Amino acid sequence: MxxxxxxxxxxxxxxxxxxxxxxxxxxxxxxxxxxxxxxxxxxxxxxxxxxxxxxxxxxxxxxxxxxxxxxxxxxxxxxxxxxxxxxxxxxxxxxxxxxxxNANEPETATTITTEVKPQWREIVDQMAFPCFISNDRSELLAWNRSADGLIADFSSWPRERRNMMSMLFTDPKLRSRLLNWEEMAAHSVAMFRTSYDKYAHDPWFAQFVAGLSRESAEFAALWKLHRVEVKKVTRVFYEVPGRKQALAFDINSLAFTTDHPDLHLCIYSPVSD
Incomplete structure (x- = not known):
């Protein structure tokens, strides 16, 4: 057949x-x-x-x-x-x-990775460009100093709040730095929708969406659109204190091994003029 x-x-x-x-x-x-x-x-x-x-x-x-x-x-x-x-x-x-x-595979309760191996943290620390590791819940599991300085002060956030989707809509400092915030917000919600549907069996996702929808009307409005997008190279523009010109980066998302398919290494590569 x-x-x-x-x-x-x-x-x-x-x-x-x-x-x-x-x-x-x-x-x-x-x-x-x-x-x-x-x-x-x-x-x-x-x-x-x-x-x-x-x-x-x-x-x-x-x-x-x-x-x-x-x-x-x-x-x-x-x-x-x-x-x-x-x-x-x-x-x-x-x-x-x-x-x-998904006709060829039975639905399985995929496990979300919430801890990363020490060697992966070392790899992230040694990267020259801003980068971080996140899972399909958008939870931050590892990041380097460059990411702390460019994207947001991740280290100052409590662990339970270190979620890129949540921070994107609730952290005013992150929003003020990201000049094309509206574009990134729409794309991020569309990508998160694919994870939400993938983990339909996991109550965490429904609880998270309900909570963030109460915190952010903008998130709630984007969520109702039910848009879906796959991960792709995305260009972002950041305003950096002390610099007159914004810095541009291309976000490259790399998937991990088959043992941890829910993990992603996001690298912010500077765009040359």
């Missing part, structure tokens, strides 16, 4: 996460964008109707409704691809859809 015809029998948490994702993508897509003629009368909900997505994807309206409702049904690669095309997903969104479908 070819990979295209393999069916995934959705378990409850994955099915619910997939359903929420499909619903969010449908809500942001207008009929004209999908090549449909807008029907007369006012729509009760934003975006396409379920029936319209079903028609575009070549599936029954009932079957598509079950998917959005998070029911545990078998879904083939061919069907999930058709739905992705109907929803006009971009590359990152399409990859995320396939990860949520």
């Amino acid at each position: 070819s990979g295209k015809n393999i069916s995934a029998s959705m378990n409850s948490s994955r099915a619910k996460t997939l359903g929420d994702y499909l619903k969010s993508r449908r809500a942001r897509l207008q009929p004209e964008q999908a090549g449909l003629r807008r029907s007369p009368g006012q729509r009760r909900t934003p975006g396409l109707r379920r029936e319209e997505v079903a028609i575009l994807a070549g599936v029954s309206a009932t079957y598509y409704a079950w998917l959005e409702q998070g029911r545990e049904v078998a879904v083939s690669r061919e069907v999930i691809e058709s739905i992705g095309k109907a929803l006009r997903l971009n590359r990152d969104e399409h990859m995320h859809l396939l990860e949520l479908w």
